[in-house]
Amino acid sequence: MATSPTNPSSRAVGTVAIRWHGHALELLDQRLLPVDEHWITLEGASSVAQCIRDMVVRGAPAIGISAAYGVALAARHAGGGDWKAEIKQAIRELAASRPTAVNLFWALQRMEQVFHECHSLDEAVGRLASEAVRIHEEDLAANLAMADHALGVIRPDKPISVLTHCNTGALATGGYGTALGVIRRLHEENMLQTVYADETRPWLQGSRLTAWELAQEGIPVTLNADGAAAAILADGHVRWVVVGADRITANGDVANKIGTYSLAVLARHHKVGFMVVAPSSTVDMSLASGQDIPIEEREGTEIREIRGVPLAPAGVKVFNPVFDVTPASLIDAIVTEKGVVHNPNITGMRELFG
Numbered sequence: 121m122a123t124s125p126t127n128p129s130s131r132a133v134g135t136v137a138i139r140w141h142g143h144a145l146e147l148l149d150q151r152l153l154p155v156d157e158h159w160i161t162l163e164g165a166s167s168v169a170q171c172i173r174d175m176v177v178r179g180a181p182a183i184g185i186s187a188a189y190g191v192a193l194a195a196r197h198a199g200g201g202d203w204k205a206e207i208k209q210a211i212r213e214l215a216a217s218r219p220t221a222v223n224l225f226w227a228l229q230r231m232e233q234v235f236h237e238c239h240s241l242d243e244a245v246g247r248l249a250s251e252a253v254r255i256h257e258e259d260l261a262a263n264l265a266m267a268d269h270a271l272g273v274i275r276p277d278k279p280i281s282v283l284t285h286c287n288t289g290a291l292a293t294g295g296y297g298t299a300l301g302v303i304r305r306l307h308e309e310n311m312l313q314t315v316y317a318d319e320t321r322p323w324l325q326g327s328r329l330t331a332w333e334l335a336q337e338g339i340p341v342t343l344n345a346d347g348a349a350a351a352i353l354a355d356g357h358v359r360w361v362v363v364g365a366d367r368i369t370a371n372g373d374v375a376n377k378i379g380t381y382s383l384a385v386l387a388r389h390h391k392v393g394f395m396v397v398a399p400s401s402t403v404d405m406s407l408a409s410g411q412d413i414p415i416e417e418r419e420g421t422e423i424r425e426i427r428g429v430p431l432a433p434a435g436v437k438v439f440n441p442v443f444d445v446t447p448a449s450l451i452d453a454i455v456t457e458k459g460v461v462h463n464p465n466i467t468g469m470r471e472l473f474g
């Protein structure tokens with residue numbers, strides 16, 4: 121059997137949420153943060169798919185990386201009979217875990233391409249593990265490059281405050297983060313006054329994950345209810361709203377965590393910059409506009425209760441789309457590792473992504 125490639129998380133910057141050990145994948149259970157830091161060990165693609173569905177791991181790039189490791193595990197633990205059918209089934213199962221973040225399908229496509237080139241199970245075990253590690257490492261490198269590009273756009277001449285939504289940090293990526301990577305870089309350059317972190321109802325990625333991640337590293341964070349964002353922007357202290365993305369279409373529309381669209385409207389109204397930071401693995405040039413993006417709806421219990429404690433009348437009807445689409449016209453810059461698309465539209469997107 122091929123030896124397993126090294127664990128990219130050992131080179132990560134900041135918090136680590138994904139650890140690869142060759143025979144097993146370890147995921148930090150993000151459902152339990154910030155109270156418990158509990159790791160789950162997975163040895164099969166089905167359990168990886170389950171963890172993606174249940175949000176043990178979440179955030180577009182982290183979902184793609186985990187799915188890639190899931191395919192590597194499927195090869196590693198294939199029964200030896202029809203190993204090709206087993207790996208194909210694993211890819212199908214992983215692809216069905218969550219619908220909106222295109223990074224999942226992008227990563228699976230890369231894994232599938234390598235799988236098709238393999239002539240034996242032994243070869244597949246080695247090459248699929250290497251490809252998954254490469255996807256993980258490339259994401260970390262992309263985050264560092266995006267932070268450089270974003271600073272070139274923001275050009276801070278004195279410390280500034282920014283507002284962010286959801287969690288786009290090391291927990292959501294291969295390390296460092298997309299929007300949160302930019303915020304990290306501002307802090308490293310002594311150019312950050314504070315980050316306003318939307319709590320991000322209903323799953324609370326902002327309060328449970330972003331505030332935790334930033335506090336761990338001593339980065340100044342101020343947590344606010346989502347509904348406070350308008351008042352914060354009206355106050356005039358925030359220069360940029362910086363967010364991540366789950367899918368960016370050919371015309372520059374962006375799907376991201378529910379509530380992002382309202383922030384973009386607010387930012388435009390208050391003449392605050394609106395920046396989307398995402399790796400090119402989030403770009404889906406096959407979709408013409410945001411209207412074509414499948415938007416995940418999750419269970420009503422996420423809104424009706426928190427950890428079993430009721431917050432609403434039992435059984436009340438709930439609308440729980442977990443992403444929304446921000447039209448390109450409200451976005452000032454889309455920052456990727458390949459460069460920046462200013463005032464995105466189909467021409468600008470084509471120039472960078474073909």
Ligand code: MRU
Nearest residue numbers: 178179180286288292364365377
């Ligand atoms: O439902 P989640 O937590 O997976 O949603 C995450 C987001 O919407 C993030 O903003 C996005 O994936 C970018 S993560 C770098």
